[in-house]
Amino acid sequence: xxxxxxxxxxxxxxxxxxxxxxxxxxxxxxxxxxxxxxxxxxxxxxxxxxxxxxxxxxxxxxxxxxxxxxxxxxxxxxxxxxxxxxxxxxxxxxxxxxxxxxxxxxxxxxxxxxxxxxxxxxxxxxxxxxxxxxxxxxxxxxxxxxxxxxxxxxxxxxxxxxxxxxxxxxxxxxxxxxxxxxxxxxxxxxxxxxxxxxxxxxxxxxxxxxxxxxxxxxxxxxxxxxxxxxxxxxxxxxxxxxxxxxxxxxxxxxxxxxxxxxxxxxxxxxxxxxxxxxxxxxxxxxxxxxxxxxxxxxxxxxxxxxxxxxxxxxxxxxxxxxxxxxxx
Amino acid sequence: xxxxxxxxxxxxxxxxxxxxxxxxxxxxxxxxxxxxxxxxxxxxxxxxxxxxxxxxxxxxxxxxxxxxxxxxxxxxxxxxxxxxxxxxxxxxxxxxxxxxxxxxxxxxxxxxxxxxxxxxxxxxxxxxxxxxxxxxxxxxxxxxxxxxxxxxxxxxxxxxxxxxxxxxxxxxxxxxxxxxxxxxxxxxxxxxxxxxxxxxxxxxxxxxxxxxxxxxxxxxxxxxxxxxxxxxxxxxxxxxxxxxxxxxxxxxxxxxxxxxxxxxxxxxxxxxxx
Numbered sequence: 330x331x332x333x334x335x336x337x338x339x340x341x342x343x344x345x346x347x348x349x350x351x352x353x354x355x356x357x358x359x360x361x362x363x364x365x366x367x368x369x370x371x372x373x374x375x376x377x378x379x380x381x382x383x384x385x386x387x388x389x390x391x392x393x394x395x396x397x398x399x400x401x402x403x404x405x406x407x408x409x410x411x412x413x414x415x416x417x418x419x420x421x422x423x424x425x426x427x428x429x430x431x432x433x434x435x436x437x438x439x440x441x442x443x444x445x446x447x448x449x450x451x452x453x454x455x456x457x458x459x460x461x462x463x464x465x466x467x468x469x470x471x472x473x474x475x476x477x478x479x480x481x482x483x484x485x486x487x488x489x490x491x492x493x494x495x496x497x498x499x500x501x502x503x504x505x506x507x508x509x510x511x512x513x514x515x516x517x518x519x520x521x522x523x524x525x526x527x528x529x530x531x532x533x534x535x536x537x538x539x540x541x542x543x544x545x546x547x548x549x550x551x552x553x554x555x556x557x558x559x560x561x562x563x564x565x566x567x568x569x570x571x572x573x574x575x576x577x578x579x580x581x582x583x584x585x586x587x588x589x590x591x592x593x594x595x596x597x598x599x600x601x602x603x604x605x606x607x608x609x610x611x612x613x614x615x616x617x618x619x620x621x622x623x624x625x626x627x628x629x630x631x632x633x634x635x636x637x638x639x640x641x642x643x644x645x646x647x648x649x650x651x652x653x654x655x656x657x
Numbered sequence: 658x659x660x661x662x663x664x665x666x667x668x669x670x671x672x673x674x675x676x677x678x679x680x681x682x683x684x685x686x687x688x689x690x691x692x693x694x695x696x697x698x699x700x701x702x703x704x705x706x707x708x709x710x711x712x713x714x715x716x717x718x719x720x721x722x723x724x725x726x727x728x729x730x731x732x733x734x735x736x737x738x739x740x741x742x743x744x745x746x747x748x749x750x751x752x753x754x755x756x757x758x759x760x761x762x763x764x765x766x767x768x769x770x771x772x773x774x775x776x777x778x779x780x781x782x783x784x785x786x787x788x789x790x791x792x793x794x795x796x797x798x799x800x801x802x803x804x805x806x807x808x809x810x811x812x813x814x815x816x817x818x819x820x821x822x823x824x825x826x827x828x829x830x831x832x833x834x835x836x837x838x839x840x841x842x843x844x845x846x847x848x849x850x851x852x853x854x855x856x857x858x859x860x861x862x863x864x865x866x867x868x869x870x871x872x873x874x875x876x877x878x879x880x881x882x883x884x885x886x887x888x889x890x891x892x893x894x895x896x897x898x899x900x901x902x903x904x905x906x907x908x909x910x911x912x913x914x915x916x917x918x919x920x921x922x923x924x925x926x927x928x929x930x931x
Contacts, residue, residue, distance in 0.1 A: 524790070524793075525787060525790045525791075526780055526783045526785070526790065527787065529773070529776065529777060529780065530777070530780055532766065532768070532769060532773075533766050533769075533777045533780075535768075536765075536766035536767060536768050536769065537764050537765065537766055537767070539728075539760060539764045540760070540764035540765060540766060541749075541766075541777075542728070542747075542748040542749050542752065543726065543748065543752055543757070543758050543759075543760070543764065543841075544752055544757070544777045544778050544780060544781075544840065544844065545749045545750075545752030545753040545780060545781045545844075546749055546777075546780060547747070547749045547750075548749070
């Protein structure tokens with residue numbers, strides 16, 4: 330088999346894996362957008378905050394240590410214990426539920442019935458608030474996240490492909506784990522929304538607020554629920570991204586990659602977020618591989634956005650978005 | 658045969674039993690800023706009856722329905738439900754108390770199938786926790802089956818079997834109205850509020866809808882309060898009628914009484930208001 334083709338295959342596989350991570354972030358956006366029509370700009374910050382909280386709890390860091398030290402002149406920073414990973418994940422998950430509750434109670438409650446743009450602005454506010462709050466709580470150094478996920482080259486794939494083609498594919502174990510976790514997460518979400526009472530209520534709210542009220546569904550409950558789920562998805566995304574590249578505030582910008590994914594997949598479609606993520610992941614890597622050398626490289630920085638722009642022109646609702654039909 | 662309509666319960670000419678007062682509205686006043694939508698209105702709804710609210714456009718009928726279903730909060734007045742005063746409630750809490758409603762401009766879950774829409778009407782009848790639902794055993798399974806059965810009964814009753822699995826967004830207007838009614842009926846409400854159930858329908862569809870309303874009342878004993886424009890329909894359907902005009906109550910009684918009420922005649926024929 331020609332070497333170029335083998336390279337391309339390897340690049341495609343790696344693109345798929347990267348796409349899974351994009352999809353995970355995009356999923357958080359879709360959930361909230363579907364249920365409340367809010368485009369949650371702060372989703373990326375939720376990812377960072379979730380990951381930071383996880384590391385902080387796990388390593389026994391004292392929250393607001395810097396603030397406490399400044400006020401009281403103390404020199405504390407750690408409790409001096411470490412928390413088992415699974416418990417740290419549960420605590421971080423609970424923290425995300427708390428965040429969801431606070432957002433609903435102190436922000437969304439006061440903006441009911443406001444135009445979408447106001448709610449969007451509010452989420453930008455949340456972004457900046459958390460941009461300051463997260464480092465205040467956990468410090469601003471790059472945190473190392475290790476929840477015991479396998480990392481490094483997958484030997485089995487390497488040797489197997491070497492046996493087949495005489496060329497070993499480099500696939501990171503972490504990417505494989507991420508793909509499996511994402512698949513499980515999406516399956517769980519779909520089952521939840523299709524077959525449980527709460528899921529049915531969630532879909533009802535996503536569809537029509539008055540109708541949902543008239544059958545006895547509490548909008549507040551559903552909003553807390555959906556922001557909690559989005560927070561939980563953010564936690565999973567945070568674990569994956571954080572394990573790969575460390576946890577720091579700039580991780581939030583990765584979430585902006587979710588925008589082209591959403592434009593591609595449609596803002597209201599869960600499968601859309603997944604497929605969109607995969608397309609962007611693969612497209613980006615293949616483009617860099619094939620065209621990158623011709624234009625001086627670093628095409629990953631812009632390829633996704635240009636692709637999204639093209640999509641906007643020809644299919645503004647995205648691949649899986651609801652078709653926009655206006656009756657006249 | 659004469660009937661004493663003020664008695665605790667009485668039997669109508671067609672043999673239905675009308676029970677005690679379910680919903681009692683006392684001196685309701687509702688304002689939007691400076692506009693008075695409802696002005697000091699009192700009336701009641703009795704168990705098992707079909708109660709109509711009629712009046713010209715802008716009379717405040719829909720506002721009244723929204724007060725009853727908790728979507729609007731009146732500035733003055735009290736709402737009594739089943740003998741006790743109702744505290745300030747959110748619409749979903751009112752729904753949980755056993756009030757179901759339909760909307761003038763249809764509010765359905767367009768993306769869901771007809772069956773799923775109707776199932777949402779029974780959300781409040783399901784108590785299995787998430788864990789039970791996840792393993793699909795015991796309570797969850799039993800509940801889902803029971804509720805499904807109840808929905809199928811409603812579907813049969815309203816003759817919409819053929820569209821059970823169709824997404825609501827694809828249905829024509831008349832059928833949407835019927836699905837919305839089905840969803841409300843699936844909740845087995847102790848009081849069913851219908852906001853213009855026949856608006857925009859042709860004669861045949863109106864006849865169907867009238868028949869469903871009468872049958873619902875007759876077979877399930879559902880108490881119904883409805884708003885309707887079509888006078889002919891209202892007079893045929895209802896046991897008692899409230900007439901509103903400019904936010905005030907101008908008539909209340911049996912269709913015959915209301916028909917002969919001079920204020921009502923004026924409001925409908927358009928006598929100048931000074």
